[in-house]
Amino acid sequence: LKSLIDSAPIYASLINPNDAWWAEQNVIYKNAMHYLSGIRLFNIKQPLTILLTAFNKYTPEEFVKLAHYLYVLSIRYNVICHSSPSEQESVYNQISIKISNGEYKRASHVKNGEEFKKLYPDDNTFFNAFEFHRMPSRQTAKKIRFLLAEIERFLGNNCDYEKTTLEHICPFNPEKEWIDSFGEGVNDVKDRLGNMILMDKDNLRRSSFDVKKKEYEKSNYKLAVKIVEYDSWSLEKVNDFQKWMSKQAVNTWKVN
Numbered sequence: 001l002k003s004l005i006d007s008a009p010i011y012a013s014l015i016n017p018n019d020a021w022w023a024e025q026n027v028i029y030k031n032a033m034h035y036l037s038g039i040r041l042f043n044i045k046q047p048l049t050i051l052l053t054a055f056n057k058y059t060p061e062e063f064v065k066l067a068h069y070l071y072v073l074s075i076r077y078n079v080i081c082h083s084s085p086s087e088q089e090s091v092y093n094q095i096s097i098k099i100s101n102g103e104y105k106r107a108s109h110v111k112n113g114e115e116f117k118k119l120y121p122d123d124n125t126f127f128n129a130f131e132f133h134r135m136p137s138r139q140t141a142k143k144i145r146f147l148l149a150e151i152e153r154f155l156g157n158n159c160d161y162e163k164t165t166l167e168h169i170c171p172f173n174p175e176k177e178w179i180d181s182f183g184e185g186v187n188d189v190k191d192r193l194g195n196m197i198l199m200d201k202d203n204l205r206r207s208s209f210d211v212k213k214k215e216y217e218k219s220n221y222k223l224a225v226k227i228v229e230y231d232s233w234s235l236e237k238v239n240d241f242q243k244w245m246s247k248q249a250v251n252t253w254k255v256n
Helices: 002-015 020-024 026-042 048-057 058-078 087-100 107-111 114-119 121-129 141-154 176-182 209-218 222-227 236-254
Strands: 166-170 196-199
Touching: 002 020, 002 048, 020 026, 026 058, 026 236, 048 058, 048 087, 048 209, 058 087, 058 107, 058 114, 058 141, 058 196, 087 114, 107 114, 107 166, 141 166, 141 196, 141 222, 141 236, 196 209, 196 222, 209 222, 222 236
Parallel strands: none
Antiparallel strands: 166 196
């Protein structure tokens, strides 16, 4: 029971990375906050057992590495591939036991262990799941902004997803001009990741593609600038852009 009571503040702080408790801990833990916030944003609970065990067993440096590996796995396995959380739970319990009994002394032991490898979707699987991925953009705009900001960061633009706005290239509710110019599939793309980018302000609304492109060109966002390469916007272009995004995603969320 004592160990449970001792663990309570750690557990609460793993669930809430903004908890003031972290300020009292070793400053190195700061580097894990981004990963813990990502896991929290998508409401993924499975890694908590492992992180709780590792917090008591690992140095801060090793804990940060482990948080990174579990974050990457969460995005691949849970968020994009939608694989089975129940299988994940039992595999994570095995990892937790091995950390606890000293078999996995470092984060790399976890990453290279058979359990982690069993769950980790390979690049091909992840690419294929990402290529046509859609997310309900009205309900999960914050999550989409987080994912796009991670790709932006990988491409060299460090932006804060909380300070961005989600821009639908083909508008969420297209008007006649868009329906005529976009053609077939105009209603199938509203929730496709390949039809979304980040911008600072939401002021383009239902402007034409040409008008939007002029704004994208001036933007600091790498995804927006990529869209400028397209001469028009159609289902084919959405597919093409999302395929390009998938290549970036494979490297954005990667465990070497």
